[in-house]
Amino acid sequence: MAVRMKDIAAELGVSLVTVSKVLRNKKDVGEATRKRVLQRVRELNYQPNMLARGLASGKSYAIGLIVPDLLHTFFAELAKGVSAGLRKESYQLILASAEEEPELERLEIEHLLARGVDALLIASCQNSAGGFASLIKSKIPYVLLDRNLEELNPHFVGTDDVAAGRIATEHLIQLDRRNIAHIGGELISTSVGRLKGYKDALKANRIPFRKQLVFIRSRLEEAGVQIGNSAMSELLKLKKRPDAVFCYNDLTAVGAIRCLLANKLRVPEDVAVIGCGNLLLSSYLEVPLSSIDQSPQQQGEEAASMALSLLEGKSKAAAKYVLLKPKLIARQSTLGRA
Amino acid sequence: MAVRMKDIAAELGVSLVTVSKVLRNKKDVGEATRKRVLQRVRELNYQPNMLARGLASGKSYAIGLIVPDLLHTFFAELAKGVSAGLRKESYQLILASAEEEPELERLEIEHLLARGVDALLIASCQNSAGGFASLIKSKIPYVLLDRNLEELNPHFVGTDDVAAGRIATEHLIQLDRRNIAHIGGELISTSVGRLKGYKDALKANRIPFRKQLVFIRSRLEEAGVQIGNSAMSELLKLKKRPDAVFCYNDLTAVGAIRCLLANKLRVPEDVAVIGCGNLLLSSYLEVPLSSIDQSPQQQGEEAASMALSLLEGKSKAAAKYVLLKPKLIARQSTLGRA
DNA sequence: ATGAAAGCGCTAACAC
DNA sequence: GTGTTAGCGCTTTCAT
Numbered sequence: 001m002a003v004r005m006k007d008i009a010a011e012l013g014v015s016l017v018t019v020s021k022v023l024r025n026k027k028d029v030g031e032a033t034r035k036r037v038l039q040r041v042r043e044l045n046y047q048p049n050m051l052a053r054g055l056a057s058g059k060s061y062a063i064g065l066i067v068p069d070l071l072h073t074f075f076a077e078l079a080k081g082v083s084a085g086l087r088k089e090s091y092q093l094i095l096a097s098a099e100e101e102p103e104l105e106r107l108e109i110e111h112l113l114a115r116g117v118d119a120l121l122i123a124s125c126q127n128s129a130g131g132f133a134s135l136i137k138s139k140i141p142y143v144l145l146d147r148n149l150e151e152l153n154p155h156f157v158g159t160d161d162v163a164a165g166r167i168a169t170e171h172l173i174q175l176d177r178r179n180i181a182h183i184g185g186e187l188i189s190t191s192v193g194r195l196k197g198y199k200d201a202l203k204a205n206r207i208p209f210r211k212q213l214v215f216i217r218s219r220l221e222e223a224g225v226q227i228g229n230s231a232m233s234e235l236l237k238l239k240k241r242p243d244a245v246f247c248y249n250d251l252t253a254v255g256a257i258r259c260l261l262a263n264k265l266r267v268p269e270d271v272a273v274i275g276c277g278n279l280l281l282s283s284y285l286e287v288p289l290s291s292i293d294q295s296p297q298q299q300g301e302e303a304a305s306m307a308l309s310l311l312e313g314k315s316k317a318a319a320k321y322v323l324l325k326p327k328l329i330a331r332q333s334t335l336g337r338a
Numbered sequence: 339m340a341v342r343m344k345d346i347a348a349e350l351g352v353s354l355v356t357v358s359k360v361l362r363n364k365k366d367v368g369e370a371t372r373k374r375v376l377q378r379v380r381e382l383n384y385q386p387n388m389l390a391r392g393l394a395s396g397k398s399y400a401i402g403l404i405v406p407d408l409l410h411t412f413f414a415e416l417a418k419g420v421s422a423g424l425r426k427e428s429y430q431l432i433l434a435s436a437e438e439e440p441e442l443e444r445l446e447i448e449h450l451l452a453r454g455v456d457a458l459l460i461a462s463c464q465n466s467a468g469g470f471a472s473l474i475k476s477k478i479p480y481v482l483l484d485r486n487l488e489e490l491n492p493h494f495v496g497t498d499d500v501a502a503g504r505i506a507t508e509h510l511i512q513l514d515r516r517n518i519a520h521i522g523g524e525l526i527s528t529s530v531g532r533l534k535g536y537k538d539a540l541k542a543n544r545i546p547f548r549k550q551l552v553f554i555r556s557r558l559e560e561a562g563v564q565i566g567n568s569a570m571s572e573l574l575k576l577k578k579r580p581d582a583v584f585c586y587n588d589l590t591a592v593g594a595i596r597c598l599l600a601n602k603l604r605v606p607e608d609v610a611v612i613g614c615g616n617l618l619l620s621s622y623l624e625v626p627l628s629s630i631d632q633s634p635q636q637q638g639e640e641a642a643s644m645a646l647s648l649l650e651g652k653s654k655a656a657a658k659y660v661l662l663k664p665k666l667i668a669r670q671s672t673l674g675r676a
Numbered sequence: 677a678t679g680a681a682a683g684c685g686c687t688a689a690c691a692c
Numbered sequence: 693g694t695g696t697t698a699g700c701g702c703t704t705t706c707a708t
Binding site: 050114 | 340383385386387388389390392393398400408409411414415417418421430431432433434435437448449451452453454471472476563592596617618619622623624625626
């Protein structure tokens with residue numbers, strides 16, 4: 001089939017090992033030989049068989065990334081960042097999606113391990129550490145992304161979700177809203193953090209926390225937009241209607257806005273809405289959506305470099321936690337028309 | 339490190355070969371032995387080392403997919419479809435993005451070949467067959483997706499783009515528009531096809547084709563939304579303003595709508611706009627966007643099954659071309675408020 | 677039905 | 693500097 005080192009070696013009258021050394025930039029090869037080998041390698045556009053290399057060396061120069069859902073552009077951006085970060089160091093990315101199913105995520109972990117990835121990056125859709133058994137047993141380094149699982153005490157790259165919740169809520173407070181609702185998500189770290197930020201902001205501004213203004217929906221029940229829609233319609237049934245809503249993600253916010261408009265309410269005059277995540281299309285929406293940006297690409301790059309540090313055995317040098325600062329992006333859904 | 343076949347064999351007092359046979363469902367193993375092996379395999383949650391298997395057998399049970407850009411949800415949906423299609427047959431997907439750079443696409447092709455993928459699916463961002471040299475030399479089967487390159491005479495799965503252009507344009511004609519502009523893209527098969535469909539529809543309805551109503555922009559210059567925006571503003575300079583625009587994709591349409599609204603024109607009353615691709619968020623846009631749906635997930639599944647057929651040596655059984663029928667999704671940007 | 681031997685294409689350790 | 697030897701963990705072929 002394809003050309004092998006053996007072939008190149010034979011052609012050039014050197015040993016296979018010499019070719020191998022040249023290709024891995026080993027120093028103990030004569031300059032003349034090195035040039036001859038490189039020349040031929042380039043002519044043939046030879047690529048070493050990574051299966052063989054991986055098997056022999058125990059290193060595959062590939063890193064796996066598992067995301068919950070690629071349709072969510074946040075994770076696509078994350079993947080882009082990881083890919084860019086790895087490419088700099090000539091590592092390769094193997095990308096897989098768990099389709100929001102914990103069981104599938106477990107399977108993908110095993111598949112990637114079986115393919116010999118050197119490290120694994122996971123934006124997990126699991127809510128417990130159980131699915132990580134084989135990963136932990138494998139001893140390969142791994143980094144959790146976006147959603148944390150504290151019981152694993154993992155290396156982690158994500159957003160400071162408490163800050164995100166606080167910034168969003170404070171933005172609404174500064175706009176003189178006092179009756180601020182929150183539509184939250186499942187019991188994953190991001191949702192929990194954003195809820196805490198919401199509460200913190202209320203407390204810091206001496207606004208009483210009202211339980212009935214908080215609406216938590218498990219994501220399993222419905223898709224994001226529907227969650228926002230139905231949650232908002234519940235909130236509208238309250239005697240004292242909220243004058244603002246902080247939604248834990250942008251899709252939910254889109255749903256909430258749909259519901260408000262359908263009820264002839266104005267956004268933001270009657271109810272201001274802010275999301276979180278800053279989806280790529282957020283500024284083109286029916287009502288351009290205020291949101292909290294989480295720099296997903298930067299998160300990806302950070303995760304990549306953390307993983308590479310771990311591989312180089314700099315376990316101590318590598319930061320354990322990287323929390324990126326969220327940024328407010330205010331648009332029409334809170335500010336109104338300019 | 340991890341458990342190996344050798345270990346399981348030793349524990350059970352059988353030979354490594356027997357274990358291997360059980361795991362690959364070979365018939366020539368006694369029922370009792372088979373059960374004992376499977377039992378232990380399950381207990382240990384043993385996963386065979388795919389690098390070793392691939393090296394020994396020449397088959398990796400992995401199929402590569404290269405897309406131009408994961409941020410474009412069309413390709414994310416495509417990937418989801420491929421993944422689902424492969425999973426059914428216990429093949430694994432290895433996903434890579436070329437970030438719209440032909441050179442990167444070439445690199446990814448080589449990487450995936452070096453990793454021993456059994457087949458390759460490519461939604462290519464190349465505009466010539468040059469980048470496919472190593473792929474062709476490798477002899478592994480491949481399928482092109484979405485964008486065709488006729489000089490390769492490849493196996494192909496995509497949309498009937500001529501039909502897409504025709505349907506979109508006819509929709510505008512049925513709404514009594516006669517001065518229909520087209521904003522097109524680079525010289526790739528999809529753009530060319532949609533432009534042809536546009537022309538066909540005009541001709542079929544005896545509407546003269548006017549060259550100045552067609553605006554082609556190379557994608558390299560600007561991002562989709564900007565293209566639409568600037569192209570539309572050029573079109574508005576025409577003496578006779580268009581009363582409708584068919585944009586070759588949704589992002590361009592979003593840009594066109596922005597431009598129209600910024601110029602105090604009403605959509606669709608003054609200018610109706612239709613896109614193509616039916617982005618996931620299309621219905622939540624500033625003006626919900628009419629578009630042409632291309633069933634990307636189904637395309638992905640078709641491509642997966644085509645690739646698997648090719649692997650099973652059913653080269654003749656496998657269809658050479660699969661063109662999916664596009665569907666009109668009419669929303670507010672052409673129909674107005676309901 | 678079971679297993680011993682050879683080898684996939686490469687790297688690692690050690691000679692020369 | 694260069695090459696030899698011995699694997700990496702599997703599959704394949706061919707005995708038994």
